[in-house]
Amino acid sequence: MKWSPADIEKFMKASEYIDTAVVPLLPVSLGDDMKETASMTDFANILSSQLERQLQGRILLLPGYSYFKNTAQESMALLQKWETQLMDRQFRHVFYVTSDIDWKQREGQLKGTLLWLPSLPLHQMDEGSKVSVMEDQVRQLMNLFISKWREEE
Amino acid sequence: MSKNRVSRRQFLNYTLTGVGGFMAAGMLMPMVRFAVDPVLKANASGDYIATNVKVADITNEPQRVDFTFDQVDAWYESEVTGTAWVFKNDEGKIVALSPVCKHLGCTVDWNADKQNPNRFFCPCHYGLYEKDGTNVPNTPPLAPLDVYPYQEKDGILYLGKAQPREGA
Numbered sequence: 001m002k003w004s005p006a007d008i009e010k011f012m013k014a015s016e017y018i019d020t021a022v023v024p025l026l027p028v029s030l031g032d033d034m035k036e037t038a039s040m041t042d043f044a045n046i047l048s049s050q051l052e053r054q055l056q057g058r059i060l061l062l063p064g065y066s067y068f069k070n071t072a073q074e075s076m077a078l079l080q081k082w083e084t085q086l087m088d089r090q091f092r093h094v095f096y097v098t099s100d101i102d103w104k105q106r107e108g109q110l111k112g113t114l115l116w117l118p119s120l121p122l123h124q125m126d127e128g129s130k131v132s133v134m135e136d137q138v139r140q141l142m143n144l145f146i147s148k149w150r151e152e153e
Numbered sequence: 154m155s156k157n158r159v160s161r162r163q164f165l166n167y168t169l170t171g172v173g174g175f176m177a178a179g180m181l182m183p184m185v186r187f188a189v190d191p192v193l194k195a196n197a198s199g200d201y202i203a204t205n206v207k208v209a210d211i212t213n214e215p216q217r218v219d220f221t222f223d224q225v226d227a228w229y230e231s232e233v234t235g236t237a238w239v240f241k242n243d244e245g246k247i248v249a250l251s252p253v254c255k256h257l258g259c260t261v262d263w264n265a266d267k268q269n270p271n272r273f274f275c276p277c278h279y280g281l282y283e284k285d286g287t288n289v290p291n292t293p294p295l296a297p298l299d300v301y302p303y304q305e306k307d308g309i310l311y312l313g314k315a316q317p318r319e320g321a
Contacts, residue, residue, distance in 0.1 A: 017293075055259050055260070056257065056258045057254060057259040057275070057278065058277040142276070
């Protein structure tokens with residue numbers, strides 16, 4: 001379910017079934033890597049919304065967590081607060097979707113699962129291959145979610 | 154000065170008629186366009202969307218069929234991909250099932266769970282459906298999968314809007 005009024009209404013009715021939160025991590029930078037961070041943000045957004053489409057019955061897709069890329073320490077501290085809030089509620093699984101390698105290096109500080117994927121130059125591809133590439137990525141990620149859920153039982 | 158020069162009164166009359174006429178036309182034209190719009194729009198295939206599957210290629214085994222259409226959603230216009238599970242049932246009739254789980258809307262997969270072969274399986278809460286789309290009792294879904302109405306045109310499969318069915 002998405003962070004939209006209609007979906008949240010559904011969420012309230014069936015909240016016992018939704019135990020997984022997905023947070024896209026979206027870097028922002030005004031320096032030389034401006035374009036790079038834009039494509040990372042784009043990629044993480046598309047990927048997580050496609051994931052939500054496939055697994056919407058068990059996932060709450062939160063609005064992206066955007067942060068300045070040059071304040072790594074603070075963004076980590078704040079994200080840890082997000083994590084505590086989510087895990088204190090019903091969310092037993094928290095997944096982060098990002099293309100920013102910085103998170104991968106500090107993965108140990110997070111309790112949730114970090115899904116790091118290198119971003120693809122989507123804006124250079126044509127419509128058809130864009131969709132099929134993303135579908136492929138999503139299918140593989142889905143298996144990760146499913147096996148994580150299975151582990152639990 | 155000629156005799157039949159335009160008087161002030163005549164000049165104002167002409168101007169007002171002209172401007173008024175333009176304004177009336179400006180209001181009436183869109184109305185007329187709205188009124189005749191449905192006539193202009195109607196075409197034979199209606200809301201049926203072409204898939205890339207030939208009717209002759211459909212087998213007894215459900216296969217994934219993707220089709221794309223434009224969806225206008227408030228201010229976004231986007232190309233949406235729809236999916237259907239298409240197969241021929243025992244009587245040889247084509248069945249096109251929606252992959253959206255009736256429980257909370259995840260995407261179901263055919264034959265994906267090893268313990269339940271030849272059934273549709275929902276990975277989110279382990280919902281199950283028989284091949285014809287009826288929900289298996291004691292799993293979360295309470296209704297069978299939606300069915301797409303279909304049409305055959307030039308050997309190509311066309312799908313309409315998915316229709317819900319009665320619960321089992």
